[in-house]
Amino acid sequence: xxxxxxxxxxxxxxxxxxxxxxCENCSTAYFxxxxxxxxxxxKSKMEEKRFNGDGEIFSFTKIRVPPDTFKDEAPYFIGIxxxxxxxxxxxxxxxxGVEPEIGGKVRAQxxxxxxxxxxxxxxYHYKFEPL
Ligand SMILES: [Zn+2]
Numbered sequence: 001x002x003x004x005x006x007x008x009x010x011x012x013x014x015x016x017x018x019x020x021x022x023c024e025n026c027s028t029a030y031f032x033x034x035x036x037x038x039x040x041x042x043k044s045k046m047e048e049k050r051f052n053g054d055g056e057i058f059s060f061t062k063i064r065v066p067p068d069t070f071k072d073e074a075p076y077f078i079g080i081x082x083x084x085x086x087x088x089x090x091x092x093x094x095x096x097g098v099e100p101e102i103g104g105k106v107r108a109q110x111x112x113x114x115x116x117x118x119x120x121x122x123x124y125h126y127k128f129e130p131l
Contacts, residue, residue, distance in 0.1 A: 018051040018108055018126055020087055029086035053108025053126065055083040060093060060100045069114045081106055081128050091128050098130035105131040 020031030024045040028037060031051060037044030060079030063070070070076065077093035077100050093100050094109065106128040113125040 018053055018089070020049055020051060021046045022049045022086075023047075029083075031083070031087035031089050049085075051083050051085050051087070051108075053083070053128075055081040055089070055106055055108075055128070057093070057100055057102055057104045057106060057128075057130075058082045058088060059102065079106075079128065081108075089126075091126055094127050094129040096129055100130055107131055 018031065019033065020029060021033040022029045023037035023040055024047050025040045025043050026037060028039055029049060029051070030037075033046070033048065035046065036042075037046065058080040060077050062075050062077055064075045066074040066076070076095060078090065079093045079100060081089050081091060083089060091108070092111075092113075093106065094111065098104075108126040109129050110124050111127045113123045113127075115122050
């Protein structure tokens with residue numbers, strides 16, 4: 001119980017704040033956070049880090065047939081973003097009239113993702129806005 005609620009909390013924090021972590025031993029940054037550094041194993045020394053959300057598009061694709069949750073948004077772009085601070089993050093790319101391109105600069109924004117159920121629970125998530 002304790003464990004599942006803290007991992008849920010970690011997920012929520014990561015979702016709202018782009019919180020990952022960085023290994024102080026080798027400076028490799030991770031998002032989502034990892035318990036152990038992939039390079040250092042037992043020698044890892046993980047510290048929480050909040051990424052500022054600046055990055056560039058590493059790859060992207062247009063979604064024409066979306067999952068039900070996003071059916072009203074299609075077509076839309078999703079991409080793999082390489083954050084300035086290191087990690088690769090997958091996310092929606094905001095349609096602001098700027099056509100996404102490989103290497104294009106983006107910045108993370110928090111946006112409404114979808115509304116669920118009769119009570120209209122609103123989920124927020126980061127999306128990337130082309131600059
Ligand atoms: Zn390391």
